[in-house]
Amino acid sequence: MTVAGLASAVVEEEDRSSGVLVDSGDIPGGGRLYLVQHGDDYEILLGDEQLMGSWASRSEEALATLVCDRLDGHAPRILIGGLGMGFTLAAARSALPSDATIVVAELVPAIVGWARGPLAHIVGDSLEDPRVSIAMRDVHDxxxxxxxxxxxxxxxxxxxxxxxxTAANERLYCNWGLRAARAALRPGGTLAVWSAYADDTFSDRLRTAGFSVEEINVDSDGTGKEPPHVIWLATAQAPSDLDN
Known part of the structure; x- marks a missing residue:
């Protein structure tokens, strides 16, 4: 590391003085993620914005279990957008049959590196599951x-x-992005979206894009003291249903 790089790392660690900076990684297209350790726990930050913490995984796991409970038929194929700390992937692995296919789209190479390095004790053997493949691509693509x-x-x-x-992620949630998701789903398939907050306008956009929508609140930490996280379960309607 250069002197300038070392100085930058010191500043970054001091700015995150409540924890220890473990590593950082570039986001393709701009921006940087930081992996910070707090005792036995870890969090991933975008600047000073927390994206996830290892101590709170209930809603990330529910994202998978709520969807998998609705799947029927043989050899389901699902796409998970974002590896994160692997909580959604682990829950999907537990809930899906042996003939399932799980594609994980991850944009940031450092996230996969952390899953095999400092977060390996959290992610476990999920990436070694023969049902799982990692697509190092933007999930939109x-x-x-x-x-x-x-x-x-x-x-x-x-x-x-x-x-x-990344600003490009707006493509996932706009009207035409949601229609693209509907086209990528098999008839009756489900688009599930996790959120730290409610958004009534998003429910309306999902319906406009051809989904029937269920909005589920999940106790984020099991205490009921924190605002609930939200999961939208959007079922792709058949063309005939849209005409009614």
Whole structure:
């Protein structure tokens, strides 16, 4: 590391003085993520904005279990947008049958590196599961390349339905992005979106894009003291249903 780089790292660590800076990684297209350790716990930050913490995984796990409970038929194929700390992936692995296919789209190489390094004790052996493949791509690009290819798409790439991590993520939540997700789903498939907050306008956009919508509040930490996280379960309607 150069002297300038070392000085930068020291400043970054001092700015996150409540924890220890473990590593950082560039976001393709701009921005930087930070992995910070607090005793036995870890968090991933975008600047000073927390994206996730290892001590709170209930709603990330619910994102998978709520979807998987609705799947029927053999050999389901699902897309998870965002590896994070692996909580959604682990819950999907537990809930899905042996003939399932799980594609995880992850934009940031450092996230995958952390899963195999300092977060390996949290992620476990999820990345070694033969049902799991990692696509080092923007989840939006994976979606638009598919036509009726997934039984479910699970999105947890921002703190809600807006482009926080990268402005390009707005494409996922706008009207045409939601229509692209619907086209990537098999008939009756589910688009599930995780959020740290409610957004009535997003529910309306989902309906406009051709989904029937259920909005579920999840106790984020199990105490009921914190505002609930929100999961939208949006079922792709058949064309005939849209005409009624």
């Amino acid at each position: 994976v979606i638009v390349d598919e036509r009726a290819g997934f039984d479910a798409i699970l999105l947890d790439v921002d703190n809600g339905p807006d482009g926080l991590v």
